[in-house]
Amino acid sequence: MMILYLCLPLQLLTLMFSPHFSLSFTAIMSDSGVPSSLVNGPQNGFSMKHDVGARTDSHEQEAVYDIMRATGNDWATDIPDVCRGRWHGIECMPDKDNVYHVVSLSFGALSDDTAFPTCDPTRSYLSRSVTKLPHLKTLFFYRCFSYNPQPIPTFLGTLGRTLQTLVLRENGHVGPIPDEVGNLTRLRVLDLHNNHLNGSIPLSLNRITGLRSLDLSGNKLTGPIPGLTFPSLNILDLGQNLLTGPIPSTLGACLPLIKLDLSRNHLNGMIPEKINGLKSLMLMDLSYNNLSGPLPKSLKSLSSLQALILKGNPMGPGPTTIPNNGFTGMTELMTLVLSNMNLHGPIPESLGQLPNLRVVHLDGNSLNGSVPKSFKDLKNLSELRLNDNKLSGSVPFSREMVWRMKKKLRLHNNSGLCYADKSGFRDSEDSTFNQYGIKLCDEDRSNNNGGSEGSLGTIVQHLSVTRQKSEPTTTNVVSSSSDAPVLVVAVTVTRLLSLTSLLLFTLILL
Numbered sequence: 104m105m106i107l108y109l110c111l112p113l114q115l116l117t118l119m120f121s122p123h124f125s126l127s128f129t130a131i132m133s134d135s136g137v138p139s140s141l142v143n144g145p146q147n148g149f150s151m152k153h154d155v156g157a158r159t160d161s162h163e164q165e166a167v168y169d170i171m172r173a174t175g176n177d178w179a180t181d182i183p184d185v186c187r188g189r190w191h192g193i194e195c196m197p198d199k200d201n202v203y204h205v206v207s208l209s210f211g212a213l214s215d216d217t218a219f220p221t222c223d224p225t226r227s228y229l230s231r232s233v234t235k236l237p238h239l240k241t242l243f244f245y246r247c248f249s250y251n252p253q254p255i256p257t258f259l260g261t262l263g264r265t266l267q268t269l270v271l272r273e274n275g276h277v278g279p280i281p282d283e284v285g286n287l288t289r290l291r292v293l294d295l296h297n298n299h300l301n302g303s304i305p306l307s308l309n310r311i312t313g314l315r316s317l318d319l320s321g322n323k324l325t326g327p328i329p330g331l332t333f334p335s336l337n338i339l340d341l342g343q344n345l346l347t348g349p350i351p352s353t354l355g356a357c358l359p360l361i362k363l364d365l366s367r368n369h370l371n372g373m374i375p376e377k378i379n380g381l382k383s384l385m386l387m388d389l390s391y392n393n394l395s396g397p398l399p400k401s402l403k404s405l406s407s408l409q410a411l412i413l414k415g416n417p418m419g420p421g422p423t424t425i426p427n428n429g430f431t432g433m434t435e436l437m438t439l440v441l442s443n444m445n446l447h448g449p450i451p452e453s454l455g456q457l458p459n460l461r462v463v464h465l466d467g468n469s470l471n472g473s474v475p476k477s478f479k480d481l482k483n484l485s486e487l488r489l490n491d492n493k494l495s496g497s498v499p500f501s502r503e504m505v506w507r508m509k510k511k512l513r514l515h516n517n518s519g520l521c522y523a524d525k526s527g528f529r530d531s532e533d534s535t536f537n538q539y540g541i542k543l544c545d546e547d548r549s550n551n552n553g554g555s556e557g558s559l560g561t562i563v564q565h566l567s568v569t570r571q572k573s574e575p576t577t578t579n580v581v582s583s584s585s586d587a588p589v590l591v592v593a594v595t596v597t598r599l600l601s602l603t604s605l606l607l608f609t610l611i612l613l
């Protein structure tokens with residue numbers, strides 16, 4: 104079995120699916136010399152030497168010509184034998200009588216490295232002749248019909264006996280997802296990402312019991328998410344639609360889920376407690392919906408989760424807090440994004456005990472109290488946003504940590520955050536302004552005998568400092584003399600992270 108990532112922008116995202124996943128990968132990348140899937144792919148054409156008497160089914164050959172003509176590839180009708188000669192985008196398999204059948208057709212310039220036939224987007228259409236390919240397992244059209252908007256043809260439903268992968272990505276398809284798609288009961292991958300599809304998600308999809316990856320993101324789908332129950336589903340992406348209603352608790356029964364993305368819809372209600380069975384889940388993105396609080400207690404049982412993104416949900420009606428041990432057990436968690444969720448109360452100390460945290464965004468809430476001391480143990484932390492909250496007290500970071508995060512550390516607009524004299528903030532200050540927007544802690548200021556007040560004058564001026572008694576500061580900061588190598592590592596880690604946050608990808612199981 105081969106898995107193929109299509110990332111837009113096309114970038115390698117194996118990071119998310121590292122060792123837990125025993126299947127092999129092929130990644131398509133736009134900016135590298137990695138060969139395309141088809142070059143690696145199984146069974147392209149046949150060799151004259153070994154296949155004396157081999158021939159291609161003539162009806163299928165005619166059908167391929169039709170499909171080629173319909174995409175503006177008229178040149179292809181000059182190919183004497185479509186299964187012979189390793190034509191990119193066409194894959195064939197022999198039967199026991201050495202007759203070759205078309206099993207896969209792919210169109211569209213996915214990247215510079217993939218040589219699938221391109222489509223003429225102004226006049227292309229999906230030819231009905233695909234129904235004359237009785238062995239077809241994969242049908243892949245990418246950016247093919249963009250300027251000739253057309254519905255997804257219902258005749259595709261007749262390919263149900265064989266079709267396993269249907270990808271109609273960024274094709275400008277309009278209208279609803281036809282019920283007939285539910286007739287494709289052998290599908291493993293259904294990818295309709297970035298079209299203009301409207302109407303609701305058809306319940307008929309539930310008939311596709313072997314589905315591994317369902318990507319309907321980037322459309323205009325409305326109505327509630329139906330009670331989907333796919334026992335083998337790994338990827339569910341319904342993001343960037345107009346879906347309403349609650350997150351169905353039936354999703355909790357899709358036990359093999361690895362990625363769940365319902366972001367940027369109008370979903371409301373609470374996150375269902377039933378998600379607790381999703382032990383394989385690595386990414387959950389429910390951001391920019393209208394979800395309400397409190398956060399489910401079962402979150403912490405998502406033991407494989409690497410990225411939890413809930414930002415931009417109002418979490419009303421009452422004030423929602425981050426439960427004290429709400430994330431304990433999420434030992435794999437690398438990315439936690441809880442910005443703009445109207446969260447109140449303290450940041451739990453237990454958050455600093457998640458050893459793999461790399462990106463933490465808690466900005467734009469009403470969190471109060473101090474920054475947990477445990478945060479200084481987060482050795483991999485490279486991006487921390489605590490800005491626009493009501494936090495106070497001394498920031499417990501070592502010089503090394505401040506240097507590691509640099510501009511990815513955001514602390515401005517809090518009630519009374521301050522830094523200790525011996526912390527890394529002093530060193531990293533630009534001579535004209537303090538990019539972190541925090542002041543020197545009071546104790547340190549007096550210890551310092553006002554010596555550095557001059558250089559701090561501009562820092563304080565745009566702050567609304569609430570003169571409160573700040574906590575005693577522990578300034579047992581270890582100063583590292585080797586800042587330079589640390590920085591290099593930090594930059595690399597940050598690069599990897601910006602990839603994880605671009606989780607726009609789909610999985611294709613061939």
Ligand SMILES: *[C@@H]1O[C@H](CO)[C@@H](O)[C@H](O)[C@H]1NC(C)=O
Pocket residue numbers: 260261282283285286307
């Ligand atoms: C295909 O799906 C439609 C609508 O769901 C249904 O009416 C029809 O009977 C199905 N056809 C086959 C051949 O299964």
Ligand SMILES: *[C@@H]1O[C@H](CO)[C@@H](O)[C@H](O)[C@H]1NC(C)=O
Pocket residue numbers: 277278279301302303
């Ligand atoms: C879907 O969009 C088409 C225009 O492309 C429109 O005519 C139709 O009414 C829409 N259907 C729904 C259910 O919104």
Ligand SMILES: *[C@@H]1O[C@H](CO)[C@@H](O)[C@H](O)[C@H]1NC(C)=O
Pocket residue numbers: 369371372393395419420
């Ligand atoms: C969000 O949900 C609340 C109820 O929790 C509702 O009152 C409000 O109208 C919803 N807002 C939108 C934009 O749907």
Ligand SMILES: *[C@@H]1O[C@H](CO)[C@@H](O)[C@H](O)[C@H]1NC(C)=O
Pocket residue numbers: 458459482483
């Ligand atoms: C930090 O990241 C490294 C490499 O990505 C990993 O090996 C390590 O387990 C992580 N956690 C800690 C606490 O260093």
Ligand SMILES: *[C@@H]1O[C@H](CO)[C@@H](O)[C@H](O)[C@H]1NC(C)=O
Pocket residue numbers: 447448449471472473
């Ligand atoms: C934080 O805010 C809550 C009210 O939301 C208040 O009860 C609590 O005392 C505050 N805690 C601190 C440390 O300021």
Ligand SMILES: *[C@@H]1O[C@H](CO)[C@@H](O)[C@H](O)[C@H]1NC(C)=O
Pocket residue numbers: 467468469490491492493516
């Ligand atoms: C400061 O943060 C609060 C949220 O805690 C926000 O409402 C306010 O607009 C922010 N102020 C500025 C000047 O950005």
